[in-house]
Amino acid sequence: xxxxxxSKPEKQKVQALQNALQVDEIIATLLVQRGIETFExxxxxxxxxxxxxxxxxxxxxxxxAVARIExxxxxxENIMVFxxxxxxxxxxxxxxxxxxxxxxxxxATYIPDRxxxxxxxxxxxxxxxxxxxxxxxxxxxxxxxxIDHVNxxxxxxxxxxICDHHRPGDKLPEAVAVLxxxxxxxxxxxxxxxxxxxxxxxxxxLGQNRNQTTEDLIPYLDLVATAIAADIxxxxxxxxxxxxFGLEVINSNPRPxxxxxxxxxKKKEITITDVVFVxxxxxxxxxxxxxxxYAVRLLTEFNLAQAEEFAKEIxxxxxxxxxxxxxxxxxALSQITISNEEKRFSxxxxxxxxxxxxxxxxxxxxxxxxxxxxxxxxxxxxKLAASARSVKDFxxxxxxxxxxxxxxxxxxxxxxxxxxxxxENYENFKSxxxxxxxxxxxxxxxxxxxEYDAEIRLTELNPKLMRILKQFEPFGPQNMTxxxxxxxxxxxxxxxxxxxxxxxxxAFVKQDNSQSFGAIGFKIGDKLSVVKNLQKFDAIVSLEENxxxxxxxxxxxxxxxxxxxx
Numbered sequence: 400x401x402x403x404x405x406s407k408p409e410k411q412k413v414q415a416l417q418n419a420l421q422v423d424e425i426i427a428t429l430l431v432q433r434g435i436e437t438f439e440x441x442x443x444x445x446x447x448x449x450x451x452x453x454x455x456x457x458x459x460x461x462x463x464a465v466a467r468i469e470x471x472x473x474x475x476e477n478i479m480v481f482x483x484x485x486x487x488x489x490x491x492x493x494x495x496x497x498x499x500x501x502x503x504x505x506x507a508t509y510i511p512d513r514x515x516x517x518x519x520x521x522x523x524x525x526x527x528x529x530x531x532x533x534x535x536x537x538x539x540x541x542x543x544x545x546i547d548h549v550n551x552x553x554x555x556x557x558x559x560x561i562c563d564h565h566r567p568g569d570k571l572p573e574a575v576a577v578l579x580x581x582x583x584x585x586x587x588x589x590x591x592x593x594x595x596x597x598x599x600x601x602x603x604x605l606g607q608n609r610n611q612t613t614e615d616l617i618p619y620l621d622l623v624a625t626a627i628a629a630d631i632x633x634x635x636x637x638x639x640x641x642x643x644f645g646l647e648v649i650n651s652n653p654r655p656x657x658x659x660x661x662x663x664x665k666k667k668e669i670t671i672t673d674v675v676f677v678x679x680x681x682x683x684x685x686x687x688x689x690x691x692x693y694a695v696r697l698l699t700e701f702n703l704a705q706a707e708e709f710a711k712e713i714x715x716x717x718x719x720x721x722x723x724x725x726x727x728x729x730x731a732l733s734q735i736t737i738s739n740e741e742k743r744f745s746x747x748x749x750x751x752x753x754x755x756x757x758x759x760x761x762x763x764x765x766x767x768x769x770x771x772x773x774x775x776x777x778x779x780x781x782k783l784a785a786s787a788r789s790v791k792d793f794x795x796x797x798x799x800x801x802x803x804x805x806x807x808x809x810x811x812x813x814x815x816x817x818x819x820x821x822x823e824n825y826e827n828f829k830s831x832x833x834x835x836x837x838x839x840x841x842x843x844x845x846x847x848x849x850e851y852d853a854e855i856r857l858t859e860l861n862p863k864l865m866r867i868l869k870q871f872e873p874f875g876p877q878n879m880t881x882x883x884x885x886x887x888x889x890x891x892x893x894x895x896x897x898x899x900x901x902x903x904x905x906a907f908v909k910q911d912n913s914q915s916f917g918a919i920g921f922k923i924g925d926k927l928s929v930v931k932n933l934q935k936f937d938a939i940v941s942l943e944e945n946x947x948x949x950x951x952x953x954x955x956x957x958x959x960x961x962x963x964x965x
Contacts, residue, residue: 400959401848402884402939405432412436426867428853429881434635445870447640449613455604458597459585464560464576465604471535472503479528481509482539483518483594484691486629486682490622491539491562491595493656493698498602498619502609507533508699510691514755514779518810518817520545520559529555537601538562540594543579544810546572562597564632565810566796589637595626596641620645621653622698627875628671629679631814634875642671642873649674656697659710671873681710684717687756724757728764731775741769744845745836747829749776749783759786759815766790770847772798772836774818776825782807783825787816793836793844801839802831849959851939855883857913865942865953880941885955887935887963891915894931896924904957906930908938917945920957935963 408431417427419438430436435444443451455461471478478499482492492508499506509528511521519541525548528536535558538545542561549559549572559574564581571577578597580590592600599619606616624645627638634642649657649669660678661669685693693716697709731748735741746762746769753761758775765773766788772795776785789795794813803809805828809818820828874880887910894906904920904927918940920926929936938960945954 401843401846402959402961403848403850404854404884405850405852408432416441422867423859423864425853425855425859425864429871432852433878444639447643449617449640449644451640452603452613452637453588455600455607458578458580458587458600459582460576460578461600461604464562464578464601465608467535467558467560467575468499468537468605469608475505476535477505477507477531477533478503479507479509479524479531479533479536480539481511481520481524481536481541482691483541484510484513484686484694485540486679486694487594487626488540489682489686489691489694490626490629490698491598493695494595494619494622495537495539495562495598495602496695497699498605498616507531508692508695510686510695512690513686517779517784517819520548522548522551525552525555525557528552528557534558535560539598540564542572542574543567543577543581544572546570548572549574562594562601564592564594564597565812591633591635591638593623593626593630593632593638595623595630596632596638599623599641617644617648618652618654621648621657624649624671624873625657625674625678625682628674628873629683631876633877634671634873635877638875639873639878642875646671646674646873654698654701655703655706656700656709658703659697659706660713662707671875680720681713681717684720685713687754688716688719688723720757720760723754724760724764727753727757727761727775731761731765732768735765735769743771743833744840745771745833746773747776747832748774749785749825751778753777755779755784758784759788759817762786762788771845772832772840774832778822779819782819783822784819785817787811787818789814790844791848793840798832798835798839801835802828805831849882849939851882851884853881853883855885857885857888857908857910857916860916860942860953862953865944868942882939882941882958884937885910885940886937887911888930888938889933889935890930892933894927896927898924900924901927904930904960906957908955916953916955918955918957920960923957923960926960929960929962936960937963 412431413427417424435441480492480496482488496506496508509524511524516523520538537560539562543563543565561574561577563579566581580587580592624642627642632638660681664673664677682694700706734748746765755777758777762773762775772789774785774787776783787795796811796816799809805824807819888908891907897903897905902922902924904924906918907915908918909915939958940955943954943956944951
């Protein structure tokens with residue numbers, strides 16, 4: 400593991416902000432690192448407001464999208480809300496469909512089957528629309544490259560509105576409206592929205608026609624916050640505002656489906672981390688194991704007892720998913736060893752009977768062992784389908800673009816992508832991908848990196864610092880939990896490993912004559928020897944509050960440790 404200090408901000412900027420805000424240097428440093436350099440920017444950061452949200456009509460084609468939906472309502476047309484089967488897609492479908500149904504009944508939803516139809520807009524979905532007299536399809540979290548599908552629908556007199564956030568290709572689909580802040584000709588001020596976020600902008604625009612304010616749409620923000628957390632988009636700008644207010648809804652008055660999923664979290668306050676690790680995997684499990692429709696059914700159910708029944712089914716799906724990804728990861732690791740591929744620059748593995756619903760998770764698991772760009776293939780109909788995951792700072796989408804002659808189709812972004820290819824092209828693709836990665840990846844990117852914000856001394860830790868750091872939440876990409884380097888710590892002599900496999904580490908540490916702080920390190924139990932016998936060690940830590948019997952204390956979470964001067 401490499402430890403690297405994040406780029407140090409200019410001292411003058413830090414000092415100016417420190418004076419303007421009357422805060423400690425460490426807080427000013429953290430803010431400037433996040434691009435916050437003025438009093439006004441800090442005010443927006445610490446006190447996000449719904450007034451900060453941009454006018455939805457700044458998004459290219461928004462006027463066309465709203466006009467077409469209003470025309471459909473006036474003419475009593477049947478509307479179908481179509482979305483991908485992952486968290487972003489199912490929350491987006493739930494959001495737009497439940498909003499439309501508050502004033503218009505002729506609204507159907509459609510989630511493609513992961514196995515029979517695959518990712519994105521499907522011909523089967525369009526045929527379903529034709530069979531059911533649907534003349535307008537609103538596609539969410541997909542569609543930006545679905546040129547042929549949109550043309551196919553047009554032949555059947557079915558119009559499309561595309562609401563996507565993925566990178567467009569050279570040509571856009573000939574839809575009535577294409578809402579995508581990543582369009583080159585779109586001047587919308589913020590282009591990091593998730594698919595559900597684009598859906599929210601659509602209902603915001605529709606709401607303006609009905610004299611609704613953004614405050615009227617707050618009940619939908621639990622879905623938006625869930626999608627933001629799950630889709631790993633930057634927690635900056637509009638996303639930060641939407642996530643903050645969405646978390647407030649999750650904690651105060653969530654929809655029954657979200658409430659049913661969060662009942663197992665025995666905490667006073669649910670954080671974005673809880674959404675990432677508890678809520679999102681369960682919503683995803685429906686599409687992975689059964690069908691994404693189950694997730695939409697849960698998220699649009701307004702009877703709590705019924706939502707709890709749906710949540711139990713989804714919990715069973717999630718337990719099945721856990722067993723599958725554990726087994727497939729084991730088989731994939733064995734395949735890498737048997738093929739003597741431990742020293743490659745990339746991982747590409749394939750087995751025809753691996754469950755398509757968990758190969759993305761397996762790709763992430765493999766990166767934990769072999770830290771390099773990873774693709775996991777399985778059989779899907781008469782083709783092979785795969786999920787790709789990348790390592791920090793390596794653009795796997797660009798690498799796939801360099802190998803696209805071997806692929807049938809692909810899509811995604813820098814860190815995650817999906818693709819299909821013909822089985823006879825698998826070996827050629829595997830060789831081409833390895834060659835591309837080998838030629839383009841910097842060797843440092845093949846070593847896991849832990850970036851810390853600043854060095855700190857234990858004497859600087861106090862409740863006031865913790866109080867301000869809590870206001871940095873919600874955390875996520877481009878606003879990660881602050882990490883600090885603390886040097887020359889010693890344990891009080893009570894260090895021990897915890898957990899059934901001794902995988903965690905518990906200690907009480909101090910630095911010179913500072914007070915002692917409790918410290919917990921998850922999955923670093925094998926480093927117990929580093930802290931034993933009062934040896935001095937360095938640590939990368941985050942700060943957290945530990946509540947025990949109604950007493951709250953400041954605790955260090957040890958992210959990694961190594962001997963001092965080691």
